[in-house]
Amino acid sequence: MIQRIGQIMLYVNNQDEARQFWTEQAGFHVVAEEDNGEGMRWIEIAPAPNAETSIILHDKAFVASMSPDMNLGTPSLMFFSEDLDQLYADFKAKQVTVGDLVTLPFGRVFNFADREDNYFAVMEKKNTTSS
Known part of the structure; x- marks a missing residue:
């Protein structure tokens, strides 16, 4: 039985630029x-x-040379944030390409792009677990 998602593979053209984007602009940690x-x-x-789930940045060209038939497309990822307005403002201040902040039947959401024009989404989700 699968119990959780451990790692997500993200195949990028430039690992150093991707690392810089995810750490400096999106606030992730190495x-x-x-x-x-x-x-x-x-x-x-x-x-x-x-965090229980992490993203692995792999060099797309290297992986393609090792596994030519592998699907190296960008996965569709939905991130959660407890303070969507602050994250949206932070991304805009850091010149991250962001879409409109919209309200959908399941909640408020916006999308953003990394430096390779891969788009991801962020949805507002309040932490409902008690400590």
Whole structure:
């Protein structure tokens, strides 16, 4: 039985630029960075150091050379934020490309793009767990 999502693979054209975007503009943390010395380098990022799910930034060209039939398209990701208005303002101040902040039947949401024009979404979701 699958119990949770551990890692999401994100294939990028430029790992250093992707790392910079996700850490400096989106506020993620680098959890780990590995390089096997043979061209295989990956950078693990997460919204918090102890997050259950992380994103692995892989070099798209390298992975394509190793697995030519692999689907290297960008996954459709939905992130959650407890303070959507503040995040939206922060992204705009950091010159992140953002869509309109809209209200849908399931909640308020906006999309944003990384430096490679991959689009992701953020939905307002209040933490309902008690501590």
